[in-house]
Amino acid sequence: MKAVILISGNGSNLQSIIDNASKIDLQICCVISNKADAFGLKRAEKANIDCIFIDPLLFDSNLAFDKELISVIDQHKVEFIILAGFMRILSPDVISKYFGKILNIHPSLLPKFPGLNTHQKAIESSEKIHGASVHFVTVKLDGGPVIAKETVSIDPTDDATTLAKKVLQKEHTLYPKVIQWYTQKRLKLIDESTATLDGRVL
Ligand code: GRF
Numbered sequence: 001m002k003a004v005i006l007i008s009g010n011g012s013n014l015q016s017i018i019d020n021a022s023k024i025d026l027q028i029c030c031v032i033s034n035k036a037d038a039f040g041l042k043r044a045e046k047a048n049i050d051c052i053f054i055d056p057l058l059f060d061s062n063l064a065f066d067k068e069l070i071s072v073i074d075q076h077k078v079e080f081i082i083l084a085g086f087m088r089i090l091s092p093d094v095i096s097k098y099f100g101k102i103l104n105i106h107p108s109l110l111p112k113f114p115g116l117n118t119h120q121k122a123i124e125s126s127e128k129i130h131g132a133s134v135h136f137v138t139v140k141l142d143g144g145p146v147i148a149k150e151t152v153s154i155d156p157t158d159d160a161t162t163l164a165k166k167v168l169q170k171e172h173t174l175y176p177k178v179i180q181w182y183t184q185k186r187l188k189l190i191d192e193s194t195a196t197l198d199g200r201v202l
Helices: 012-020 039-046 062-075 092-097 118-124 160-183
Strands: 002-007 027-033 051-053 080-083 102-106 129-136 146-153 187-191 194-197
Touching (some): 002 012, 002 039, 002 062, 012 027, 012 039, 027 039, 027 062, 062 092, 118 129, 118 160, 146 160, 160 187
Parallel strands (some): 002 027, 002 080, 027 051, 080 102
Antiparallel strands (some): 102 129
């Protein structure tokens, strides 16, 4: 199944998806970044994947940026969109156009800690367990139905950096697994708060 992957940074999740692509029946048609220096672009280049940098400075609004994004995505005729550390909020236009076709990975056990600085927030909230979640993207930020989670324990010695490392390791197996469910057509977004796996509500 054909997909486009959107990134903004290091792209370690992108790498794990590239490494697993053939096993999970995924064809990565293009990697798009909103940051010119995103290391993920280098990873994609190395894997001979078409890379595109869309420069936000060339657009006078988020909507104009998203129009260009839609145009690039549509040129590649993909079946779904994978967000892998894409640090922009998609406009409702994009989200409704691709309803049920956008996946995201978030570094917390949603619904806990949506938004940024999740590891620091988990430590400050004295959580014992933390982790990552893969969810369908809907208009509510980090609020679409959760598909699957992986957990890690927070040790007394952990800081945001060590915790981020532990969580990322889990992300690298979690995301390809969920993407495979998608390419196997086992996942469906029913509405803003409901998704199914093999017809069963998650
Ligand atoms: C990950 O922690 C992911 O959960 C979040 O952004 C980070 C991206 O890391 N959405 P990387 O660029 O894949 O290394």
